[in-house]
Amino acid sequence: MKIRTDVPGVSVLFVSVLLTVILFSVLAAEAKLTNLNERGDLVWYGSDGHDDEIFLYSKGTITQITDNDYNDYKPQINSKGQIVWHGYDGHDWEIFLYSKGTITQITDNDYTDLKPRINSKGQIIWQGSDGNDEEIFLYSKGTITQITDNDYIDRSPQINSKGQIVWYGSDGNDEEIFLYSKGTITQITDNDYDDVDPHINDSGQIVWYGYDGNDWEIFLYSKGAIIQITNNDYNDYNPQINSKGQIVWHGSDGNDYETYLYSKGTITQITNNDYNDSFPQINSKGQIVWYGSDGNDEEIFLYSKGTITQIIDNDYNDWEPQINDKGQIIWYGSDGNDTEIFLYSKDAITQITDNDYDDYCDYL
DSSP, rough: OOOEETTTTHHHHHHHHHHHHHHHHHHHHHHOOOOOOOTSOOEEEEOOSSSEEEEETTTEEEEEEEOSSSSSEEEETTOOOOEEEEESSSSEEEEEEETTTEEEEEEOOSSEEEEEEOOOOOOOEHHHHHHHSSSEEEEEETEEEOOOSSSSOOEEEEEEEEOOEEEEEOOOOEEEEEEEEOOOOOEEEOOOOOEEEEEOOOOOEEEEEEOOOEEEEEEETTTTTEEEEEOOOOOOOEEEEEEEEEEEEEEEOSSSSEEEEETTTTEEEEESSSSSSEEEETTTOOOOEEEEEEEESSSEEETTEEEEOOHHHHHHHHEEEEEEETTOOEEEEEOOSSEEEHHHHHHHHEEEOOSSSOOOOOOO
16 A cells, blocks of 8 residues: 554433444444444445346355346445335336345336335335436335425435435426425425535535536535635536534546545545545545546555555556445445455455456445
8 A cells, every 4th residue: 555645330311321322423423434343344337147146245154136138236334234226127217225134126106216225224215217307206214205206307316214305306497406394295305407416414504515606616505504615717526524524525626536534524635646536425424535647547546544645556547445434435446357346454454355247336
């Protein structure tokens, strides 16, 4: 790796509070994770030589979850090891759930259902057609609820552990941000410009990027107020937020795309080089991962306690890292033949897959 610049006197109340804090921390962090959970379980999709299937790595063992004649894509895993994905059923794309060794087909209709997300409670959200346009759907306690019902496209829903859902969709004029909480939909933004790609933490804080009439900027919704985080002459994209309200994104500095951090009211430019640094992710400890060029190919980088570490250094491209609160990092990258899955844990890199087919743990 490269460095770049039984306890006596403990009250029941104390134990209860401590357990609550621990539980909240796990849930808050887990809400953001996609292919990697806090236990170190990871999921991906890859070919079995015939079509794309879903795979799980847990406790050193790879399990092929699906085995059919159709493609299965974009798996997500929660802290309990429940996995969701969308797969073809021979007619259209449907939503599937793997839980306790059993696969359940959640949807079964004549329309396309895509990009499911699952929270720690097993609630699942996705975007799907109602025969007219794309709407947002929620599966909870065995019941499917259609959250939106309008004449416009609603897409990219995200859910936190409290069941709050955010997405973006048209209001008939442009793309806006919407929040579903306790049975009520609230339109968060209402302007003449597009606002897209929202993410939500367990405090109900929402981040997205939106056009301000000149370029794309980063916005935060917190405690009922919208704050414009960036205000410059360059594009800022793809913000992520952790349980502490820290935000990361990549944005132009006028030369290339760099990684930025917003924390406690201050913006810090994490990277400053002549190459693009893309799609940063952040955990609840403030550790940040991203992929960027080292001048030769795309590599994985980690920012922790003020220091940037280049995690991998090879002659192949590595993409789209994700990090959990243990500091474990997964990504997919080339081994010179095809794309494989890699895990960084305790300062060591493990190549999880090694076959002749492409394996992906990409972002939704």
